[in-house]
Amino acid sequence: MFKLKKVSISLLVFLMAISILAGCNSNTNGKTEKASGGNKGGKIVVGFSQIGAESGWRTAETKSIKETLGNSPDFELKFSDAQQKQENQIKAIRNFIAQKVDVIALAPVVETGWESILKKARDAKIPVILLDRGIKVKDESLYTSFIGSDFILEGENAAKELINLIGADKGANIVELQGTVGASAANDRKTGFANGLKDNPNFKIIKSQSGDFTRVKGKEVMEAFLKSDGKNIDVVYAHNDDMAIGAIQAIEEYGLKPGEDIKVVSIDGVKDAFEAAVQGKTNIIVECNPLLGPQLAQAVKDLKAGKEIPRWIKTEESVFVGKEAAEEALPSRKY
Structure with a gap:
């Protein structure tokens, strides 16, 4: 009986030690996951709300972003096609916020009507990068940067x-x-x-x-x-x-x-x-130029690294x- 109790106590001490070590590892992983958006793979999660596919140019932009971010081991891309309707874009952004993405990329169908949803993104501490089209808001801190043309x-x-x-x-x-x-x-x-x-x-x-x-x-x-x-x-x-x-x-x-x-x-x-x-x-x-994928990827990486990015990242054109x-x-x- 004494020997059995002695073994049981030793086993209990061993299991407690493992539990403590596991808890330390869990905390370390939790910090890493938080820095990368909570994704187990450590990827940067980007939600992209595209206007639609109304032109060859728009299709080329979508392809560039999907190929650059969607095929990269550094990113997880969540894509939404708004079919040229602002209400669909607002719904998509709301879903991205709920999913706790790291960055939201938005190609806005129109200039106005974004204050309310972008305030929700800011409250959630999710930076917003505009692609190829600008917006008109009283508070320009609602978006972090614009990538596109003049x-x-x-x-x-x-x-x-x-x-x-x-x-x-x-x-x-x-x-x-x-x-x-x-x-x-x-x-x-x-x-x-x-x-x-x-x-x-x-x-x-x-x-x-x-x-x-x-x-x-x-x-x-x-x-x-x-x-x-x-x-x-x-x-x-x-x-x-x-x-x-x-x-x-x-x-x-x-x-x-x-x-x-x-x-x-x-x-x-x-x-x-x-x-x-x-x-x-x-x-x-x-x-x-619609090939904005590489510029978006770099801007997102810089943001996650704590770097300041330009308010306007211009594309080169002829x-x-x-x-x-x-x-x-x-x-x-x-x-």
């Missing part, structure tokens, strides 16, 4: 190259295909283009309407422009390539030659636009004018 500069560059192409002394009647109403890209590209034309009053915007950044809607709006004022249109300026391609289809069906009878200017730089330029159907392409420039650039286009 949309106003893009519009200004479009106007500058158009004036160079046609000649400042000649002038032109321009129809404008705007992007989604309320989107920062649409607002700024409109403002920038108008800024670029202001010193050349013989370049006039005679009609302007939203084509919602889609090829189908761009064609539909261009058809209406041509029906009402086809003989007076010299140029179509589209806020993105997809609307421009829709406009090209409408011009051809109307019996005119895009790129010749009506000059075509657009922004983004997708492959389809370069192919149209090679065929002489479009004249000026202002690049807007302008392509004419058939030769398009032919040279087309083989290397990744989107």
Whole structure:
């Protein structure tokens, strides 16, 4: 009996020692997991709310982020497609907060209406990084950084190259295909283009309407422009390539030659636009780089390392004018 009790006591002491050691290890792991968002694999969890897939450019951006973060051992990517509806993005952000992600990446469908949900993210101590479109909020601390282009500069560059192409002394009647109403890209590209034309009053915007950044809607709006004022249109300026391609289809069906009878200017730089330029159907392409995955990944890593990141992380972009420039650039286009 004595020996049995002695063994039992020794076993009990041994088990207690193991329990204490396990408890120490658990605390250490808990700290590590907290620093990485509570993921057992130590990954940085990123929730990405995408606008949708309204254009080739948007699809390229999604692909870049999925390939960069989704295929990396350093990240866990949670993706949500909003189908171009702000209410879906707000719902997605609410879910990301509930899931306690480390960082939220948001490509906002419109500029306004974000204060309430972003305050919830800030209260949860989850930084928000905006992608490719800005927002308007009274308190700019609601988001940490913006990764994307200077949309106003893009519009200004479009106007500058158009004036160079046609000649400042000649002038032109321009129809404008705007992007989604309320989107920062649409607002700024409109403002920038108008800024670029202001010193050349013989370049006039005679009609302007939203084509919602889609090829189908761009064609539909261009058809209406041509029906009402086809003989007076010299140029179509589209806020993105997809609307421009829709406009090209409408011009051809109307019996005119895009790129010749009506000059075509657009922004983004997708492959389809370069192919149209090679065929002489479009004249000026202002690049807007959608391959934001690497910049987002680096920004998130820097944030998790406690580093301060820039308020605006700009993308590098070019302008392509004419058939030769398009032919040279087309083989290397990744989107």
